[in-house]
Amino acid sequence: MGSTTSTRNGTWRNWGGTVSVRPAREVTPASVDELAAAVRRAAEDGLPVKAVGTGHSFTSIAATDGLLVRPQLLTGIRRIDREAGTVTVEAGTPLKRLNVALAREGLSLTNMGDIMEQTVSGATSTGTHGTGRESASIAAQIKGLELVTADGSVLTCSEKENPDVFAAARIGLGALGIVTALTFAVEPLFLLNAREEPMPFDRVCAEFDALYAENEHFEFYWFPHTGNTNTKRNNRGAGPERPVPPLRAWFEDEFLSNGVFQAVNWVGRAAPATIPAIAQISSRALSARTYTDIPYKVFTSPRRVRFVEMEYAVPREALVDTLRELKAMVDRSPLRVSFPVEVRTAPADDITLSTASGRESAYVAVHMVKGTPYQRYFTAAERIFTAHEGRPHWGKIHTRDAEYLSRVYPRFGEFVALRDRLDPERRFRNDYLRRVLGA
Numbered sequence: 001m002g003s004t005t006s007t008r009n010g011t012w013r014n015w016g017g018t019v020s021v022r023p024a025r026e027v028t029p030a031s032v033d034e035l036a037a038a039v040r041r042a043a044e045d046g047l048p049v050k051a052v053g054t055g056h057s058f059t060s061i062a063a064t065d066g067l068l069v070r071p072q073l074l075t076g077i078r079r080i081d082r083e084a085g086t087v088t089v090e091a092g093t094p095l096k097r098l099n100v101a102l103a104r105e106g107l108s109l110t111n112m113g114d115i116m117e118q119t120v121s122g123a124t125s126t127g128t129h130g131t132g133r134e135s136a137s138i139a140a141q142i143k144g145l146e147l148v149t150a151d152g153s154v155l156t157c158s159e160k161e162n163p164d165v166f167a168a169a170r171i172g173l174g175a176l177g178i179v180t181a182l183t184f185a186v187e188p189l190f191l192l193n194a195r196e197e198p199m200p201f202d203r204v205c206a207e208f209d210a211l212y213a214e215n216e217h218f219e220f221y222w223f224p225h226t227g228n229t230n231t232k233r234n235n236r237g238a239g240p241e242r243p244v245p246p247l248r249a250w251f252e253d254e255f256l257s258n259g260v261f262q263a264v265n266w267v268g269r270a271a272p273a274t275i276p277a278i279a280q281i282s283s284r285a286l287s288a289r290t291y292t293d294i295p296y297k298v299f300t301s302p303r304r305v306r307f308v309e310m311e312y313a314v315p316r317e318a319l320v321d322t323l324r325e326l327k328a329m330v331d332r333s334p335l336r337v338s339f340p341v342e343v344r345t346a347p348a349d350d351i352t353l354s355t356a357s358g359r360e361s362a363y364v365a366v367h368m369v370k371g372t373p374y375q376r377y378f379t380a381a382e383r384i385f386t387a388h389e390g391r392p393h394w395g396k397i398h399t400r401d402a403e404y405l406s407r408v409y410p411r412f413g414e415f416v417a418l419r420d421r422l423d424p425e426r427r428f429r430n431d432y433l434r435r436v437l438g439a
């Protein structure tokens with residue numbers, strides 16, 4: 001597991017470097033029983049408890065000054081049920097381990113995000129998503145869930161068993177208990193035809209509805225200070241497998257997208273005035289390409305340049321206005337932004353606090369390279385997102401509180417009531433949850 005989760009000198013730090021905290025103590029339970037006992041001991045000592053994944057959240061959602069529960073020994077596949085089309089995994093399993101193990105069995109998740117470093121429980125707890133027309137977030141692929149609640153007991157839920165808990169706990173924000181196992185829907189391994197193509201910003205905006213409707217997975221990156229985007233269309237195909245040739249993959253996905261991109265960001269950080277000119281060049285660096293591969297090799301890629309990020313889900317029909325406003329804001333401001341803006345979509349889902357709960361959504365993500373001031377850019381972007389009733393990604397930087405969130409989530413009260421029932425003493429509290437849930 002990445003060095004991001006190591007606790008140096010007793011201090012835990014997240015991947016983006018936005019959070020560092022000193023827990024009172026740590027445990028790495030090797031079984032559900034050990035975990036339940038640790039929760040009960042913490043309750044006796046009056047300590048709050050927080051499970052962490054790989055620390056890939058930019059917000060302080062995983063931070064605790066109480067008992068920090070590490071995931072490393074709660075990993076692996078418990079069971080594959082081919083008839084039901086499900087896999088049950090321990091909560092601390094990294095997504096990459098799950099994806100590789102599933103592929104070996106000829107199986108796959110339906111959809112996933114950009115990377116696969118996170119744990120299954122960490123990723124789903126904040127609503128981690130990729131892009132999709134019909135297929136939704138990773139949490140929406142959960143069929144069953146097991147968690148240790150505040151009194152140290154084990155609670156299981158699914159659509160049929162404790163459905164009220166299931167509705168909320170799939171994206172539980174770490175507020176309802178510690179997830180110990182997740183059962184995901186899986187399907188026979190399939191192939192995706194990927195088509196990546198530069199496209200003018202104005203054309204993507206004008207044709208967005210068609211690009212979205214014609215593709216199972218459509219996304220694009222807009223390069224601020226330019227009118228350029230890179231689009232990506234992924235659709236299922238019959239094959240044969242035609243992966244990106246290794247040398248080209250290294251050159252484009254490692255050298256250009258990570259190595260050169262890192263250097264570009266260093267130059268931009270040292271001399272921000274050069275960023276618009278550099279953006280014109282870097283937005284044209286990647287040429288069109290097509291390839292066919294298994295899902296996780298198409299959906300995910302390495303992200304080695306460290307950054308900070310804010311991402312909001314807006315109603316899908318508000319996307320183009322949101323983007324045009326964002327572009328106009330950057331164009332008229334003195335801001336210098338060297339990182340592309342990522343745009344994805346999700347269908348409406350039925351999870352209480354999913355960013356796509358009951359609403360067809362489009363995601364807009366703004367980034368700044370780690371170590372550069374991001375507040376002015378993010379504040380201005382957030383003003384645009386919230387004007388469109390945006391819902392912030394729970395794991396990415398935002399300034400919203402319970403008052404705002406209760407207005408944009410029709411089922412907010414349902415989540416809070418369930419939390420009152422499962423964790424009346426707020427064993428799983430931290431400052432972030434106090435802000436977003438109001439207690």
Ligand SMILES: Cc1cc2nc3c(=O)[nH]c(=O)nc-3n(C[C@H](O)[C@H](O)[C@H](O)COP(=O)(O)OP(=O)(O)OC[C@H]3O[C@@H](n4cnc5c(N)ncnc54)[C@H](O)[C@@H]3O)c2cc1C
Nearest residue numbers: 053054055056057113114118119122125128129174179395
């Ligand atoms: C480089 C990078 C790329 C990313 N790409 C995407 C993307 O494509 N799409 C997207 O939506 N997001 C993306 N993210 C955000 C990331 O997926 C989320 O922040 C995710 O929650 C991180 O998972 P983690 O395992 O690191 O969990 P952490 O950040 O360590 O924890 C997240 C939350 O999960 C809780 N948690 C962890 N384990 C448990 C458990 N066992 N029981 C209960 N609660 C638990 C924690 O308490 C915390 O509340 C990205 C982040 C980075 C840094």
